[in-house]
Amino acid sequence: xxxxxxxxxxxxxxxxxxxxxxxxxxxxxxxxxxxxxxxxxxxxxxxxxxxxxxxxxxxxxxxxxxxxxxxxxxxxxxxxxxxxxxxxxxxxxxxxxxxxxxxxxxxxxxxxxxxxxxxxxxxxxxxxxxxxxxxxxxxxxxxxxxxxxxxxxxxxxxxxxxxxxxxxxxxxxxxxxxxxxxxxxxxxxxxxxxxxxxxxxxxxxxxxxxxxxxxxxxxxxxxxxxxxxxxxxxxxxxxx
Amino acid sequence: xxxxxxxxxxxxxxxxxxxxxxxxxxxxxxxxxxxxxxxxxxxxxxxxxxxxxxxxxxxxxxxxxxxxxxxxxxxxxxxxxxxxxxxxxxxxxxxxxxxxxxxxxxxxxxxxxxxxxxxxxxxxxxxxxxxxxxxxxxxxxxxxxxxxxxxxxxxxxxxxxxxxxxxxxxxxxxxxxxxxxxxxxxxxxxxxxxxxxxxxxxxxxxxxxxxxxxxxxxxxxxxxxxxxxxxxxxxxxxxxxxxxxxxxxxxxxxxxxxxxxxxxxxxxxxxxxxxxxxxxxxxxxxxxxxxxxxxxxx
Numbered sequence: 375x376x377x378x379x380x381x382x383x384x385x386x387x388x389x390x391x392x393x394x395x396x397x398x399x400x401x402x403x404x405x406x407x408x409x410x411x412x413x414x415x416x417x418x419x420x421x422x423x424x425x426x427x428x429x430x431x432x433x434x435x436x437x438x439x440x441x442x443x444x445x446x447x448x449x450x451x452x453x454x455x456x457x458x459x460x461x462x463x464x465x466x467x468x469x470x471x472x473x474x475x476x477x478x479x480x481x482x483x484x485x486x487x488x489x490x491x492x493x494x495x496x497x498x499x500x501x502x503x504x505x506x507x508x509x510x511x512x513x514x515x516x517x518x519x520x521x522x523x524x525x526x527x528x529x530x531x532x533x534x535x536x537x538x539x540x541x542x543x544x545x546x547x548x549x550x551x552x553x554x555x556x557x558x559x560x561x562x563x564x565x566x567x568x569x570x571x572x573x574x575x576x577x578x579x580x581x582x583x584x585x586x587x588x589x590x591x592x593x594x595x596x597x598x599x600x601x602x603x604x605x606x607x608x609x610x611x612x613x614x
Numbered sequence: 615x616x617x618x619x620x621x622x623x624x625x626x627x628x629x630x631x632x633x634x635x636x637x638x639x640x641x642x643x644x645x646x647x648x649x650x651x652x653x654x655x656x657x658x659x660x661x662x663x664x665x666x667x668x669x670x671x672x673x674x675x676x677x678x679x680x681x682x683x684x685x686x687x688x689x690x691x692x693x694x695x696x697x698x699x700x701x702x703x704x705x706x707x708x709x710x711x712x713x714x715x716x717x718x719x720x721x722x723x724x725x726x727x728x729x730x731x732x733x734x735x736x737x738x739x740x741x742x743x744x745x746x747x748x749x750x751x752x753x754x755x756x757x758x759x760x761x762x763x764x765x766x767x768x769x770x771x772x773x774x775x776x777x778x779x780x781x782x783x784x785x786x787x788x789x790x791x792x793x794x795x796x797x798x799x800x801x802x803x804x805x806x807x808x809x810x811x812x813x814x815x816x817x818x819x820x821x822x823x824x825x826x827x828x829x830x831x832x833x834x835x836x837x838x839x840x841x842x843x844x845x846x847x848x849x850x851x852x853x854x855x856x857x858x859x860x861x862x863x864x865x866x867x868x869x870x871x872x873x874x875x876x877x878x879x880x881x882x883x884x885x886x887x888x889x890x891x892x893x894x895x896x897x898x899x900x901x902x903x904x905x906x907x908x909x910x911x912x
Contacts, residue, residue: 424790448796460791462784476777477796485902524796 375400375559376421376528377450381430383413383439390416392583393430398528403550403560405591406566415457415556415564417580418530421561422454423447434528443505449477455528455581456532459517463506467497470505470516483523512541518549529553531562547573552558571595611613617748622864623755627820627862630762634817636847636855637769638793638810644786645806646701646710652692652715654837656685656811662723672798674763674873677737681822682815684773689811690804723830733827740823752825754834754862756819767818768857772809773852786850842892850904857903865891876904 376398383391391413398404406414419425421432423444431440434452442612444454462470472489475483483545491498494515500508500555505516514534535543535549550573553560564570574591587594635653642650663684672680692715699709740754749803774781785792785802793799821836843862847854867889 422794442660443798444790444793445796445798448794454794456791457793460788460794462787462791464689464787465780465784469780469783473780473795473797476781518796523832 375436376561377433378421379431379433381417381420381427381432383416383425386423388581389428389551391420392394393425394580394583394585395430396585396588398559398561398576399526400559402475402575403554403555403573404472405567405570405574405577406467406501406561406563406580407570407577407594411582412580413583414580415532416583418454418532418561418563419594422456422530423595424454424456433440433573446479447526448526451525451527452530453521453524453528454530455532455534456523458536459513461505461508461513461516461520463504465505467500467505467508468502469472470520470524471497474520477524481523486523487527490523493522510538510543514538514542514546515549517565518546518553522553526558528559531560531564533563533565535566568595616741619749620751621867623751623759624803624871625864626757626803627758627863628867629860630758631817631820631836631859632818632839632843632862633856634762634813635836636843636859637766637852638813639844640850640852641782641806641810641813641842642854645701645789645803646708646784647705648697648703648712649841650810651712651809651837651841653712653814653840654875655716655719656688656814656833657818657836658719658723658823658828658830658831658833659688660685660815660842661822661832662727662732664822664826665732665734668880673785674735674737677822678815678819681818684811684812685815685818686808690805691805694805697807698800699805701799706708706746710752716837719754720830723828725809727828727830731827731829736826737823751791754824757823761816766814767851769813770808774859776872778800778802778805782809846892846895846902848906849904849908851904854902854904854906855881862888862892 378394378396380393381391382393383387384540390575394413394417396404406417410413416425420427423442423446426441431438433439434447434450436488437450439447439450440481454570458610462473465473468487471487472483475486478486491501496512497516497519500512505513508516517532520533535546547569562570562574571591571594577589577591577594578585579587579594585598589597626655630735639650639653642648642653660681663680667677667680675818696711696715697708700707740752740757743750744753745751773783780798781792781802782805784795785797789799792802839862840859843858844855845858846861847856865888873887
């Protein structure tokens with residue numbers, strides 16, 4: 375469904391991603407893990423069209439989408455829940471959702487608003503509240519609901535549990551599970567590596583801009599040497 | 615008392631023109647972080663369009679369409695030929711581009727029409743007077759307030775209810791997030807310029823009905839006041855732009871009406887007094903009345 379072929383992405387003189395390749399097949403939940411600054415967000419933002427790769431190509435459902443505008447990718451069925459959620463704080467919950475469904479027909483948009491309210495009961499109670507007043511967990515649910523408004527076949531999620539209370543982390547992992555059961559394909563960047571790898575069909579380990587390991591979620595989670603190095607690096611990064 | 619009521623009505627009249635212009639400036643600032651110093655030129659475009667329309671036998675019945683239509687087209691055109699190419703440049707570059715457009719507009723009217731004022735007929739009925747409870751008003755006062763109220767109501771509906779309006783507000787807060795929702799950058803920015811042109815066109819109608827004349831640099835004075843109004847309200851805030859415009863209009867007319875009573879010759883200082891008050895206000899509240907949390911400082 376998604377084939378990322380040796381993409382390199384730079385911010386000015388800094389190369390954040392070195393010739394990274396990965397593949398997501400239809401119906402899979404693929405996890406992308408790695409320490410801070412490894413290039414996970416860069417990879418997702420490049421796939422979603424916010425960044426343009428210097429070299430390499432990206433294919434989605436067989437079509438070359440390298441360097442395509444995000445607005446066109448949403449219409450093609452690929453949506454991103456960005457890092458830090460980036461919900462529109464000045465808009466109400468309903469307005470956030472309507473904007474998420476801006477590419478759908480008026481009829482579909484109305485139907486999906488209803489579905490979103492059913493899937494996320496907490497949002498229904500805050501329908502006309504400015505999104506800036508939502509708690510972290512509510513805001514995360516809104517961010518996912520908003521992305522689902524375009525009815526994407528491939529959903530990219532960047533750190534969906536970042537900054538959430540433990541009970542909300544459970545809610546988000548349940549949600550990932552449910553989305554997979556709905557038949558959506560998911561590519562998830564997650565700091566909570568152990569947990570997301572247990573859930574994932576396959577995983578990729580990214581370190582300093584390079585894909586250093588790949589395998590089934592269970593394999594990666596069980597591979598102590600790789601995992602220790604990852605954890606070690608992360609701890610090291612935090613000390614520095 | 616009579617004088618006070620008339621002064622307030624006059625103030626609201628001038629203030630609503632400022633408000634419509636300030637709203638356009640805030641709107642463009644929201645989506646592009648551009649303080650558009652060429653915005654006042656839309657009034658000039660409307661004025662010359664009216665002048666040529668009258669030269670070719672036009673009448674006031676069609677004027678609103680001519681003025682608003684020309685302002686909308688000119689606004690969209692400035693984005694297409696100028697601002698689109700510097701969209702991702704620094705706010706300073708954007709500011710300079712708008713200054714260049716303003717100067718260019720002045721020069722073009724001077725060269726191709728005339729540096730002198732070109733007058734055209736006024737609509738006869740607007741200065742008819744009528745009395746309510748001993749206070750006399752002009753028809754134009756009512757027209758100004760009614761047209762402004764209707765335009766503001768339309769603006770509120772567009773930005774609260776329509777997908778276009780929500781897209782503009784979303785893009786103003788976080789442009790990349792709006793793109794991720796499927797909002798097309800070109801379309802939302804063009805639309806914002808078109809709507810700002812519409813608001814400037816309505817303001818131009820009100821201005822030209824009172825003083826029907828075209829002059830190359832006529833837009834600049836209005837622009838300066840409108841920018842001040844937008845900044846008083848908090849750049850990027852729509853409510854702020856309206857409040858800022860009305861407050862500025864009221865301040866101006868009230869100081870002009872009441873300063874002369876203090877001492878002979880004081881009325882000459884009314885503009886100075888207004889600017890001093892504004893300066894003091896910014897010392898107290900540098901971000902304006904309605905601070906926009908996501909607006910970066912320019």
